[in-house]
Amino acid sequence: MLFEWLSDPTQWLALATLSVLEIVLGIDNIIFLSVIVSRLPESMRQRARILGLTLAMVTRILLLGFIFVLAHLNNPLFFVKDFGVSLRDIVLFLGGLFLLYKSTTEIYAMTQGDGKQSEPKVVDNFFLVLVQIALLDIVFSLDSVITAVGMVENVVVMVLAIVIAIGVMMLAAKSISEFIESNPSLKVLAFSFLILIGAALVADSLHFHIPKGYLYFAIAFSLGVEMINLWIQKRKG
Numbered sequence: 001m002l003f004e005w006l007s008d009p010t011q012w013l014a015l016a017t018l019s020v021l022e023i024v025l026g027i028d029n030i031i032f033l034s035v036i037v038s039r040l041p042e043s044m045r046q047r048a049r050i051l052g053l054t055l056a057m058v059t060r061i062l063l064l065g066f067i068f069v070l071a072h073l074n075n076p077l078f079f080v081k082d083f084g085v086s087l088r089d090i091v092l093f094l095g096g097l098f099l100l101y102k103s104t105t106e107i108y109a110m111t112q113g114d115g116k117q118s119e120p121k122v123v124d125n126f127f128l129v130l131v132q133i134a135l136l137d138i139v140f141s142l143d144s145v146i147t148a149v150g151m152v153e154n155v156v157v158m159v160l161a162i163v164i165a166i167g168v169m170m171l172a173a174k175s176i177s178e179f180i181e182s183n184p185s186l187k188v189l190a191f192s193f194l195i196l197i198g199a200a201l202v203a204d205s206l207h208f209h210i211p212k213g214y215l216y217f218a219i220a221f222s223l224g225v226e227m228i229n230l231w232i233q234k235r236k237g
Contacts, residue, residue: 010213014152015161017219021151022144022165024190037129044126050170052133057166059134064145064158067091071149089205095146096201103194110188150197150204151212189226193219 037045037052070091076084144165148158196218200210 010216011152011154011157013216013220014154014212015157015164017216017223018148018151018157018161019164019168020223021147021190021193021219022161023168024186040126040129048126048129048133052130053166053170055130055134056137057162059137060145060162060166061159064148064162065155067095067145067149068155068158071095083207089207092150092201093205095150096198096203096205099146099150099194099198099201103191103198106191107188110184146201147194147197150201151215153212183230185226185229189222192222 037048040048071088073087076086077090078085148161152158152161196215200212200215203210
């Protein structure tokens with residue numbers, strides 16, 4: 001059944017964890033969105049922000065569906081000795097490598113203190129701004145979509161996590177951006193999760209399955225510890 005996951009506590013935990021990750025990993029999207037929208041007249045910015053994020057949600061769900069279908073094609077395309085390689089294995093392997101590369105390079109850039117981001121060139125045209133927001137979201141959401149496929153097997157949970165994350169961005173884009181930027185350890189933690197998920201995807205492509213419950217526990221435990229650390233730092237002033 002489509003909604004059997006509603007009675008499964010692990011699926012609720014997966015939804016909560018994935019939603020948080022989607023929000024944290026979407027901070028770059030929020031930053032670029034702010035830069036693009038700022039080129040428009042003041043009266044058009046809020047409408048462009050809402051329509052742009054709505055369009056981004058649609059393109060992200062379509063990208064998710066495409067990668068999800070590819071990741072479930074199990075028939076072997078060729079054999080390496082007795083090891084059958086399917087399209088699913090190739091997608092998971094390349095996706096895992098992408099997450100490992102993306103996360104390690106981002107963490108390296110943060111440790112080097114290079115937090116500058118190049119501003120995309122846009123024109124003061126409402127329609128072109130919306131198109132550019134959608135195209136940029138496809139590029140910058142690739143890591144979060146692959147993360148969703150690597151963490152959760154239920155496509156309904158994946159779509160809900162994306163809808164929740166985009167909804168939160170619409171309501172609190174400025175506040176979220178300021179909070180994450182003022183607490184860079186959260187971003188490091190998110191990219192560390194990507195390393196964990198990327199390694200799990202590579203292992204899965206080689207037919208070494210890692211139970212997702214282990215990933216959920218590791219992520220939830222680390223996030224809980226980080227929240228305690230932030231609370232202690234705040235109490236100390």
